[in-house]
Amino acid sequence: MTRDGAVEVNETKQTAERISKREQETDLQKTPEQQAAQDAAQLTTPIPEAAPFPSAPFTASKADTGTAERIMGHLDAAHTRKASKKAVQKAQAEMAAETKSSRLKFTEEELSAPELEKYIRKSDKAADRLDAARAAIPKEKKLVKTRTFDEATGKGKNRLHFEEKDKPPGFKEKANPLSRPTQEAGVFIHNKIHSVEKDNSGVEGAHKSEELAERGAKYGARKLKQGYRSHKLKPYREAAKAEKAAFKANVDFQYHKALHDNPQLKSNPVSRFWQKRQIKKQYAKEARNTAKGIKSAAEKTGKAAKKAAEQTRKAAAFVARHPAGVGVAVGALLLFILIMSGLSSCGAMFSGVMNGVLGTSYTSEDSDLVATENNYAAKESELQRKIDNIESEYPGYDEYRYDLANIGHNPHELASYLTALLQTYTPQSAQSEINRVFDMQYTLTLTPETEIRYRTETRTGSYTVTDPETGETSTETYEYEVEVPYEYYILNVSLTNKPISSIAQEQLTPEQFEMYGVYISTSGNKPLLFGGGSPDTGASEDLSGVQFVNGTRSGNTALVELAKTQAGNVGGYPYWSWYGFNSRVEWCACFVSWCYGQAGLSEPRFAACQSQGVAWFTSHGQWGARGYENIAPGDAIFFDWDLDGSADHVGLVIGTDGSRVYTVEGNSGDACKIKSYALDYACIKGYGLMNWN
Secondary structure, rough: OOOOEEEEEEEEOOOOEEOOOOOOEEEOOOOHHHHHHHHHHHOOOOOOOOOOOOOOOOOOOHHHHHHHHHHHHHHHHHHHHHHHHHHHHHHHHHHHHHHOOOOOOOOHHOOOOOOHHHHHHHHHHHHHHHHHHHHHHOEEEEEEEEEEOOOOOOOOEEEEEEEEEEOOOOOOOOOOOHHHHHHHHHHHHHHHHHHHHOHHHHHHHHHHHHHHHHHHHHOOOOEEEEEEEEHHHHHHHHHHHHHHHHHHHHHHHHHHHHHHHOHHHHHHHHHHHHHHHHHHHHHEEEEOOOOOOOOHHHHHHHHHHHHHHHHHHHHHHHHHHHHHHHHHHHHHHEEEEEEEEHHHHHHHHHHHHHHHHOOOOOOHHHHHHHHHHHHHHHHHHHHHHHHHHHHHHHHOOOEEEEEEEOOOOOHHHHHHHHHHHHHHHHOOOHHHHHHHHHHHEEEEEEEEEEEEEEEEEEEEEEEEOOOOOOOOOEEEEEEEEEEEEEEEEEEEEEEOOOOOOHHHHOOOOHHHHHHHHHHHHHHHHHHHHHHOOOOOOOOOOOOOOOOOOOOOOOOOHHHHHHHHHOOOOOHHHHHHHHHHHOOOOHHHHHHHHHHHHHHHOOOOOOOOHHHHHHHHHHOOOOOEEEOOOOOOOOOEEEEEOOOOOOOOEEEEEEEOOOOOOEEEEEEEEEEEEEEEOOOOOEEEEEEOOOOOO
């Protein structure tokens, strides 16, 4: 049975006759001219030696004979295509192996040279490591389509086959369709809890714990994903590392081969350096561009090495023949470079100074910086108010136990963090971020606790006594003590303060944290913005001969004498560390608060002049504007250096002689000093009036 129908073959007579009544099919893929040429070629084609017929000629009809020979031709073509396909696959595999090979081919002369033995061994070892690293890269099978042509028919065919290739590095994130709805539901639930948690300390504590657990779970999941990706990318890193080592080993071999072939280069260090540089560039270029792999690159690099060696030898000979001329040319070149660098140094210096100042300054407007700081200080004041009212808001406890960290922050730390993260910001754009930072900095926990305690109670008992003589009975009473258990209710109040510097290290990227450090070290080139002290670098003033005029308000001379003994302290460590800061801050307000604390006062206590100090005195009705005449020793005096309406510095009033006010100030040029000012001095913002009665 054939494609054209049933064919009867007589092996004795060697005849073949088509016996099917069905019309023969026409090959519609060929033109009539192609079909006729193929039939003619098949008729003239001899029967293959492997055919099972004797040598007698066929007696079949011309059509049937053509059909039988066409069948044999198709079979022979199929065998040819199969063999051709295998040969192509073998050639592709050999070409891929040759392309991926990292091994140099050494000649017998190179292998027998003792000077090159060490570098040949290193090159082979590096090639072995590279081949092993490439073999460790995960593989994947790719379906590849190839186009082949039948030379006999002139027809093209597409064939599909699988090829094993290196799996490219990378990860495809699988989108979770429930991710977005889950996030929105979580945000909605958290917002609902936030709106009611202030009314119930238990709910608030549980919510804070749940949020902390969520952050920990997200952090852990992120670290696991990073570790998984790092593990998956390890074979690719190892392959890149091995490829770099093989490249270096092959370049070293070519370099020492060039020295072996050109001994005159060994005595000239400049020639050796230039030679190795040229070999490395040529080898990298050929290894990158050639399609024949490392072997062709090595051959071309060797030729380039010989050429470079010849050029170097000619250059050395020219220098040897004209030493004076070369010396003059080198001197003129050095002089030109010196003159040009001198001319450009002034412009570069000015540009560098300007770029340094701009790159280390806060980028937001001063008003926005101060307003944002005031918003953060207001949140701290509200937190302090909440702690002060805990016993009235949570009544019914037998005892309140407090473990409270200091409430306060370095304004420059907050401004540096926000600038590094947001660049330029306003109070509105930074509000969500300061809320987040505040929640990370302060953690207030209220934990109810019940203890079983015992108290001694006196009770009365009775017993009956019978008189043995009369038989009469009487009742006697007595007292006794018993230990009675009862429940003792305790509310534990805990406040932790995490420094903003620690928050910045956790939340910022390495580049952002580097900029944060720059802003901190320079205070954004605005050290006095948040009440940073006084720029006065002069010495303390002498109070001898000053006649103080006493007012009607009583002051605290003991406090003033204590403050005066601190004159000369530099850096303010005793004051800002007492306040609770872990590193130096602008400490003029810390000094005033420290003095009040040494006098036994818990408030006013402030670290920022405008947002905390002035706010406290005005809210308590204890503020006097500039020109207030009845100031007393121990009052606070606030200064506004740039006259923008915001206090920049604070000190303590020693007294007045009627025309000048005398002060003791912290952080005046980074030191404690005694100073004096005219009572109508424009930079005096006002006075915080202390009530010592």
